[in-house]
Amino acid sequence: MKKIYETKTSFADLGDRKIAYRSYGKGTPIIFVNRFRGTLDTWDPLFIKHMSKRFNVITFDYTGVGYSTGKMLPEIVLVAQDIKDLADALKLDTIIVLGWSYGGLVAEAATLLYPNLITHSILVGTNPPGQNEIPLEQVFLDSALKPINDFDDEIILFFEPKSAFSRAAAKASHDRIHKQIDVSKIPSTMEAFQIYFDGGAGFREDILNFREQLKKTKTPILIICGDHDVSFAVENWYAIFNQMTNAQIIVYSGTGHGPQHQYPELTAKSIISFVKHIH
Secondary structure: OOOOOOOOOEEEEOOOOEEEEEEEOOOEEEEEEOOOOOOOOOOOHHHHHHHOOOEEEEEEOOOOOOOOOOOOOOOHHHHHHHHHHHHHHOOOOOEEEEEEOHHHHHHHHHHHHOOOOEEEEEEEOOOOOOOOOOOOOHHHHHHHOOOOOOHHHHHHHHOOOOOHHHHHHHHHHHHHHOOOOOHHHOOOOHHHHHHHHHHHHHHHHOOOOHHHHHHHOOOOEEEEEEOOOOOOOHHHHHHHHOOOOOEEEEEEOOOOOOHHHHOHHHHHHHHHHHHHHOO
16 A cells, blocks of 8 residues: 655764654754654554654654664753754754643753744643642553554554544554554653653753743743643643643644644644734
8 A cells, every 4th residue: 555655764864873864845944753653654654744744754763763863862952953953954943842841841941941933832641840739640651661562552652432423533644644653763661651651750850940940931832731631631721721932732632642643634723823823
């Protein structure tokens, strides 16, 4: 079967490392910032296709992950620099960031660290900095830490197993992604997993006071979540959302950790509308 959307993998040579990226469509650049264990191959190509009707979608692999070279970085602020370095290498003066899951933490850090670069921040299936009341669920750890995830794991990790619609959407998304995936590029060792977790722990410790900064930033922020996210509960946003300056939140019912994979067209339309109307 034909792939929905494919493009060549390019590399930004940053001297000490090479950042792998792919570019789709034309328009305002939006950099997709990936989840725990995510690579260039793990975004749903239908979501990319819908987003690239309005934006120049740029996906990339973090330093030391997937197709990129270098050593994985243990601190979110260091990972966030990948976004700035890639934008500089591509000669982009301003960008939108879209961060999913762990990538949402990275996108939040980049939004606060590089306010002159980032015009809008889209946060998908993620949580705010600092301490949050609802922890991740054990079912996340039971599935997420396997060396290789199968389809049943994906339903638990990214969708809502109790919903027939969500399970069907999971199968459709899985089939789209697996037409073009190199499983060998996906981080699969406990050593790699621990680096991600160290970054998350530092983000919760929040020594740079990002939680308070996020409340005050005037950068437009769109938060998109499922109502049952086993890793980043949407309820954790409620503690700070009414203190944020320029934010909107969308919650899909019967949806898990990957709302943009369950509703690729609807999510893309919401993001496009947000960027068009909110400044």
